[in-house]
Amino acid sequence: HALIARVVTDADLAGPVSTAPYYVSRQTQLLITSGYGAVPVVEGAVNLDRTDDRLGLVRARYFYVGPAPAEQVLHGADPVEPAHGTVRTVAYLDRVMLRERILWVAPHDRLSFTIGDRVPPVHDLHPTPRDAPVPQTPEGRRAQKAARSRLRSREFRDAWVFTDKVHAARDNAEHLFSYVREHHRELNAFFVVEEGTACWDRLRAVHGRRVVAHGSHRWRVLMAHCTEYISSHCDAAILTPPALLDFLEPTWRFSLVDHGVRKDDNSAWLNRRPLDMIVTTTPGETASLVGESGYALTGREVVQSGMPRMDRLLDLGRSTPPDQRRLLLVSPTWRNWLVPALEGGSQRRRLVDEALTSQFVVAWTRLLADPALADVCTRHDLDLTLLAHPNLEALLEHLELPAHVRTATYADVDVQETFARTRLLVTDYSSIAFDLAYIERPLVYYQFDAERFRSGQHTFRPGWFVQEEHGFGPATSTHDEAVAAIVAGVEAGPTPSAPYDARIAATFPERDGNCAARTLAGIRRGRE
Missing domain, CATH: 2.60.40 (Immunoglobulin-like)
Known part of the structure; x- marks a missing residue:
């Protein structure tokens, strides 16, 4: 400087x-x-x-x-x-x-x-309104014509479209969609996910034609009538899929029901997204977005309603007694340097060639194989389980883990039931720590690469959440420290101890099961 x-x-x-x-x-x-x-x-x-x-x-x-x-x-x-x-x-x-x-x-x-x-x-400096483009593909021409028909105009009139990821659900958009279908049938709501996925089969069985296949002709026509677009993600595959831009100029309002508590600063990335509303869950998160910071957001866009998925998680957490909390759950977040950039229109991640020999894989596999963890699991009748981040699921088939270590993915388990059955979580920087803290489960942070992770080499910079002030469990940086903290955490019992119990209470002052209702009210603000 x-x-x-x-x-x-x-x-x-x-x-x-x-x-x-x-x-x-x-x-x-x-x-x-x-x-x-x-x-x-x-x-x-x-x-x-x-x-x-x-x-x-x-x-x-x-x-x-x-x-x-x-x-x-x-x-x-x-x-x-x-x-x-x-x-x-x-x-x-x-x-x-x-x-x-x-x-x-x-x-x-x-x-x-x-x-x-x-x-x-x-x-x-308002952008000049643009007419719908002239389609360049047969699919676009067909969709543009169908969207103007009386039949589709009636079916999709004032459509509310919910989606999590292109190929997956079980996140805030699905939970809000389910709430709307149960309590607000007056809204013309649809959910979008790829056909052939487990989430497609599950949701289609419940909601029928209200579930629309991403990439299909019906999806294209639906999006031409969309007035409210709600997703837990806001990358290019959600906001600007080429198949839609081929024949329409989007006019919907976009609401981000974020897929986790935004504890870090990724304002440079988020500011480029056209948000009409974003959901927050904690007072610290809200203050970081609307106060003086790198974010171009105000109280118009930010609604502290709580993530819709938290309603069901709270019910499951409270209804799962301590003797049924039998998982020692290990779930680190991903690393930007282990995956190449997303391919256009996709949300599926691949791995770089050197991922298996990385410090990340070496450190976590060593922790999972430590005899002290096997011993504490045996004594407390716990299952040691690795829950892979969706961006790192491809690693699982290559990992050499002891026979007693179970593996799971977000696609093959009900992750909220998994959280409810957790005795103690071991993570690093993942926002799922907030989910477990929300239902008062103990946790340990293992942060052996904190300097690199927080240096800007990942996808964000440090934000409002300061580990020493806000963390929900002990933070460790070496293998031995992590093992000792995990064993001590299991031995201490099924609920967080001081000072972490007080931090959890301060972070979540309102846990009432009404997050979805407040989120919907925020989206509807100004419609009446």
Whole structure:
């Protein structure tokens, strides 16, 4: 930073940056010209870039460097308060270089802003609406024609489409879909998953034609009528499948019923997703998204309702007595450096060639084979079970594990029943620690590669969750420490001990079985 500051301070870069022969974003321009300066700077204009017709709001944004300037929103001569607002920090190498003010305000034909002592111009940067594209494939042409038919328009009118992964379910979208079908039949709800999968067979048997095969003609026509799109994931396979973009311009509202508690900072990735709503579960998570941080989110998008899957998990957890909690469950999360980038349109991960000889595999197989774990399982009548992360399931057939170690995948077990029957969880950085803590199961963290994992080589940076302050069990970094903590945790009994019991209570102040109801209310906000 010191070297860059010397360069940009000594050079007059304002002219070259503003006349660069290629596109340079306003954020980058301000970083170069003002990010290292000592004088506060406010961007020269306020930009309006998005409208929420349901809530009657428009989004305004501007950058500044230095202290937050005084701000006033005006309808003509009348001051008005923003409905929602936040400050997004722009940081490079752990240094905040500039900030972006984001606020949602009521529109007005004489909307203006006073920023500091200036009245900057207001620019309308709303994207130009685009017509549906001309299909380039036979499937697209057929779907576009079918979507305009009276029959399909009636069947799929105002469709709510739920999906977890392309090839799997059992996550928050499925749980919310099931809640809607049981309690709100007035909603025209459908669930999408690949045909031929175990989840397809299971869901189709219950919900019939309400379950639609991903990639099929019927799926294409359904999505052409979708008004509410709800998923536990928001990668390209969910948001921008080429088969849909071939013949339609999406107009749905997208709600992310996130597949885990967002404890780390992956704002750079999430900010590129067009979210209308995102579900949170804990106060710390909510504050990290709507407060001053790297996220471009406000109270308009963030709803602290709790993950819908937590309702069933709570029931199972409470109804499973201690003498039926017979699993010593080992379930680490994946590593970005062990899997190549996703192929376009897919959510299935492969492994790099060196995965089997990696520190990750060596450390976890050594832990699973430790005689002390076998001994404590024998004495307490527990089954030592490895639950593979979905991104690492391909590893299982190659692992050399002792005969007493069982293996499981998310596809072949009811993972919530598995959690309910757990005596103690061993994990590393996985957000499933929150699921187990939610039903008050003890756990141990094994974090032998913490420096690398938190350095940015995985898919996020450290966030609000600080292990020493918020962790639900002891954190270990060596094999011997992990073994000792696991044995001690099993010996201590089936419920978390101090201080972890108090941390769990503070993290989940509301566990009432109404997460799905609150989530649905958040999505419906503004529809009535």
